[in-house]
Amino acid sequence: MNHCSRKKVALLINLCQTFYEVNWKGPPHLSSAAKTLELLTYFSTTWPEIGLSQLCKMAKRDKATTYRHLQALEETGLIEQNPMTKQYRLGPATLQLAQTREATVPRKLGVQAPLFELSNATGETSHVTVLSGTIVYELASCDSPKHGTRAIIDIETFPLHATASGLCALAFGPEKLVEVALGNLHRFTTNTATTPQDLNAAIQSARSTGFGRANRSYEDEIQGLSAPVYDQTGHLAGAVSVASVAARYTPELEHIIQNELVVAARQISKNWGGTVPSNIEALWAKSLTTANVLETAS
Numbered sequence: 178m179n180h181c182s183r184k185k186v187a188l189l190i191n192l193c194q195t196f197y198e199v200n201w202k203g204p205p206h207l208s209s210a211a212k213t214l215e216l217l218t219y220f221s222t223t224w225p226e227i228g229l230s231q232l233c234k235m236a237k238r239d240k241a242t243t244y245r246h247l248q249a250l251e252e253t254g255l256i257e258q259n260p261m262t263k264q265y266r267l268g269p270a271t272l273q274l275a276q277t278r279e280a281t282v283p284r285k286l287g288v289q290a291p292l293f294e295l296s297n298a299t300g301e302t303s304h305v306t307v308l309s310g311t312i313v314y315e316l317a318s319c320d321s322p323k324h325g326t327r328a329i330i331d332i333e334t335f336p337l338h339a340t341a342s343g344l345c346a347l348a349f350g351p352e353k354l355v356e357v358a359l360g361n362l363h364r365f366t367t368n369t370a371t372t373p374q375d376l377n378a379a380i381q382s383a384r385s386t387g388f389g390r391a392n393r394s395y396e397d398e399i400q401g402l403s404a405p406v407y408d409q410t411g412h413l414a415g416a417v418s419v420a421s422v423a424a425r426y427t428p429e430l431e432h433i434i435q436n437e438l439v440v441a442a443r444q445i446s447k448n449w450g451g452t453v454p455s456n457i458e459a460l461w462a463k464s465l466t467t468a469n470v471l472e473t474a475s
Contacts, residue, residue, distance in 0.1 A: 212238075213246040217255060217267070221333055226264040285317055287448030291417070291441040292319040298437045299419050299430070302328040305406070305445065306335055306342040307415040308350055311357045313342050316415065328399050328420035338362055338376050339369050341389040341403030345416040347376075348383035349405045349457070355380070368394040387460030388435060389416065393423055400426040402434050404442040405457060409450030417441045435465060 219227060219235050227235070233243045247265060250256040254270030279285055288305045295303040296319045304318035318330040337343035337358035347354050355376075362371045370376040383389045391401035403418035419434045439461050446453050 209246075212242075213249050216243070216246055216250065217271075220256075220267050226259055226262060226266045228262075228264045232265065284449065288317050288417070288445050291444045291448070292317060295319070295417070295419065295437050295441045296321040299421075299434050300324060301419050301421045301430075301434070302330060303417065303419050303441070304330045304342075305415060305417050308346050308413060311337075311354055313337065313340070313346050313415070324422070324425075326422055328422060330420065336361075336363065336365070336395065338379070339365050339391065339395040341391040341401035341418050341420075342416040343389070344379050344383050344391065345389035345403045345405045345418075346413065347380050348389060350413040365395050366393055366397050368392055368397075370394065385460070386464045387457050388438065388464065389418075398423050402431065402438060404438040404461075405453075406442050406449065407446045407451035407453060411451065411454075414446075414449055414451065417445055432465075435461075439465070 216232065216236060219232060229240065229244060229247070232247070233240050236243060247256065251258065251265075251268070254268045256265050257268040258265055284307060292303045292305060300321050300323035302318060302320050305316045306313045307316045308314075313335040315330060315333050315335070320327055320329075335342045337347055337354060338361070343358070347358055358376060359373055362373075362376065363369070364371050370379050379390070379394075387404065389401075389403035389405075391399070391403075393400060395401070400421045400423045401418055402421075403416045405413050406415050406417055408414035417438060419438060421430065421434070443453055
């Protein structure tokens with residue numbers, strides 16, 4: 178599967194995950210459908226093919242139930258069985274649905290130019306994530322050719338408590354996300370927030386500045402900054418971020434990144450049919466003015 182196809186599949190999985198999140202505790206007649214669709218979320222570039230026994234372990238279900246759900250997905254073309262390995266993989270119907278999703282809700286198209294400009298202006302790797310349900314997914318990334326050593330975005334979902342994108346979601350997204358994050362404070366580095374107090378401090382920092390900050394909290398060598406983006410609903414839709422190599426991160430570079438993130442966040446929000454809320458604009462204005470004062474004083 179090529180890179181473009183993987184992105185389309187990721188979009189479909191986003192939709193399925195959202196359906197699952199919304200309907201898991203819904204009426205009984207939706208429960209079976211939600212559980213069936215949830216199986217799609219276990220497929221990824223890391224697990225492109227999964228056998229029945231392994232999927233049972235991952236989903237924590239018995240073999241008979243899992244097999245029944247797989248049959249339903251196979252009948253609709255959402256998954257298929259590799260005739261050589263007998264393992265299951267995403268089916269051709271996923272691409273059709275993902276193409277329809279992108280054609281009707283053109284998320285990826287709306288970030289390409291802003292990401293390119295952001296990477297060129299900062300000299301660092303830029304990327305956009307989307308919030309679906311309680312999960313932050315990668316949508317697109319862009320590397321800058323300025324440096325030989327640069328951050329590589331090689332994950333598909335972003336931990337809420339340990340990444341700049343995740344902290345943006347916690348600070349400006351639905352309140353239920355905080356509860357989800359508190360339930361999984363996994364330590365990635367010595368800087369990862371692993372207590373409710375540390376997580377609250379990181380969230381409050383984002384809420385007071387308008388920027389999510391990951392100070393080597395997911396990877397030791399990476400510093401991340403993130404700004405929220407919005408769509409036509411008026412709610413948080415995701416985040417645009419810059420991932421920098423920590424060794425070359427300076428206050429001057431941070432100021433440049435913050436300025437460029439604001440430009441990119443406004444443009445992406447506009448492309449997605451949204452507008453950055455006035456309270457976020459006020460936070461950015463205050464942060465950038467403070468940075469200018471500090472820079473001038475030094």
